[in-house]
Amino acid sequence: MLDRRAFLAAGGSALAMLGASGPLFAQGAVATRRSVRGMTANDPDLAAMRRAVAAMKALPPSDPRNWIRFAEVHRSFCPHGNWYFLPWHRAYILAFERIVRELSGKADFALPYWNWTLDRAFPAVFAAGDRNSNPLFHPRSGVEEGLRLSDDMVGPQVISRVMMSPDFEAFGSTRPRGQDSLAPQWQRRLGAKTELEFNPHDGVHQSVGGNMSVVGLSARDPIFFLHHANVDRLWSTWNARGNANSPEPLWRNFAFNGGFPGLGSNIRVGDLTSPPALGYRYDDDDSPFAADVVLRSGDPLTEKLRAYRQFEPRLPSRPGGGLQRYALATGDTIEVAAAEIDQIASRERPLAITVPLGRPLGDILGSNAFARAGNLGDRRYRRYVWAVIRDIEPPLDATTRVRVFCNGAALSQRTRLSDPGYATSMSFFGSEHMRQGGMGHEAGHGAASVSIDLTSSLAQMAHPRQLRSDRLTVQLLPQCANSEANVSNIRPRRMEVVIL
Ligand code: C2O
Numbered sequence: 400m401l402d403r404r405a406f407l408a409a410g411g412s413a414l415a416m417l418g419a420s421g422p423l424f425a426q427g428a429v430a431t432r433r434s435v436r437g438m439t440a441n442d443p444d445l446a447a448m449r450r451a452v453a454a455m456k457a458l459p460p461s462d463p464r465n466w467i468r469f470a471e472v473h474r475s476f477c478p479h480g481n482w483y484f485l486p487w488h489r490a491y492i493l494a495f496e497r498i499v500r501e502l503s504g505k506a507d508f509a510l511p512y513w514n515w516t517l518d519r520a521f522p523a524v525f526a527a528g529d530r531n532s533n534p535l536f537h538p539r540s541g542v543e544e545g546l547r548l549s550d551d552m553v554g555p556q557v558i559s560r561v562m563m564s565p566d567f568e569a570f571g572s573t574r575p576r577g578q579d580s581l582a583p584q585w586q587r588r589l590g591a592k593t594e595l596e597f598n599p600h601d602g603v604h605q606s607v608g609g610n611m612s613v614v615g616l617s618a619r620d621p622i623f624f625l626h627h628a629n630v631d632r633l634w635s636t637w638n639a640r641g642n643a644n645s646p647e648p649l650w651r652n653f654a655f656n657g658g659f660p661g662l663g664s665n666i667r668v669g670d671l672t673s674p675p676a677l678g679y680r681y682d683d684d685d686s687p688f689a690a691d692v693v694l695r696s697g698d699p700l701t702e703k704l705r706a707y708r709q710f711e712p713r714l715p716s717r718p719g720g721g722l723q724r725y726a727l728a729t730g731d732t733i734e735v736a737a738a739e740i741d742q743i744a745s746r747e748r749p750l751a752i753t754v755p756l757g758r759p760l761g762d763i764l765g766s767n768a769f770a771r772a773g774n775l776g777d778r779r780y781r782r783y784v785w786a787v788i789r790d791i792e793p794p795l796d797a798t799t800r801v802r803v804f805c806n807g808a809a810l811s812q813r814t815r816l817s818d819p820g821y822a823t824s825m826s827f828f829g830s831e832h833m834r835q836g837g838m839g840h841e842a843g844h845g846a847a848s849v850s851i852d853l854t855s856s857l858a859q860m861a862h863p864r865q866l867r868s869d870r871l872t873v874q875l876l877p878q879c880a881n882s883e884a885n886v887s888n889i890r891p892r893r894m895e896v897v898i899l
Pocket of ligand 1: 473477478479488600604617627
């Protein structure tokens, strides 16, 4: 059944590439998006972007290409915290790229990207001069104070964890909880953010500061487009490594609500899976375009993921009751345990959430589960351990970073990120937007959910002691430069541990 869907989906996109028609699909040559890192201030693409942004700012508000009006499209329609996050922003920055071509007169303009993993400094051409002399200038508190993008936010280890994501929802955030139709309101209902979104995406928004740290205003800062081009590049890289986009009709057939000036109407997610069909590629694409990799089926991991994605909202895990097993037709099992949480995590008191497993974690995973993955790199036999933390009431200070550890020793503000239990860190872009009811009010009051992959942290534990434990403990430690009391507190409601 799913085979057929995946096949049809792939067929549909091949058709899009060959018989491309409609304003979404590119007719001419494929433009190459380059890293801003190597560009001089007068690079033709940067010069074109300066001309076009100046022109957009000068257009009357009646023109959909007017700078503020175009930024309002983002405020009104952008999905965050669900599986439409990547395709929606792909279409949005594509619309921007096309507007720049039109208004700058440079018909082969390609949007530069800011690869913050390699290039931690803020791109100088966007900070030079002032509002009057440089259309790309924008006031940015974080940049003015000296931008510091840390390894735990944008470093190579973060990117390699992101690249290990076994399916599209693990890579690009999960479907809205309970989604059962293609109705437009699902566009902004919440699923769970995964690391690409909650760590580098959200973290860079908060770090840059100013309008970039506010969802509704962020697209008023020209750097927005280079930040999202890099997020989009990572998606394209993940595909190029052989990872398939979601085969689900609820993803592929979803048509975005609202519009993208110049792209036509009825933009379907399934039409956004291939950059070259849309007229661009990235300068570091080194493989043939794996435009729309078809999901291989029949292997144990794919089957487990498929079952989990489908049944996740209905898995009735009893809080505190230990692991429950769900047997699949293939003979494999998924195991889930849950805990309710009624405490706050604060700087002074990190929160430890413990889920009893009933038997040692090492037994559950089988010996060498991770080592095998590491050595062979064969996705099909990898095991994954996820902690899904639900309905987190976000911190008042949006620059807070929450450090996540698992099965580690007691934490303090001095615990280092080199501790073997360190799993990841989270930022909270978009909390103010949710508090104002902009998104996801169905899902709780301004509460976000995250799905954290504990696999690499468990795999790195030097001593199997942690794997011999019959409980899994996830620790949350908020950190924040703001020393006022309570501003970095977070309050999560529930945690589920999922073993695939
Ligand atoms: Cu919709 Cu990075 O923002």
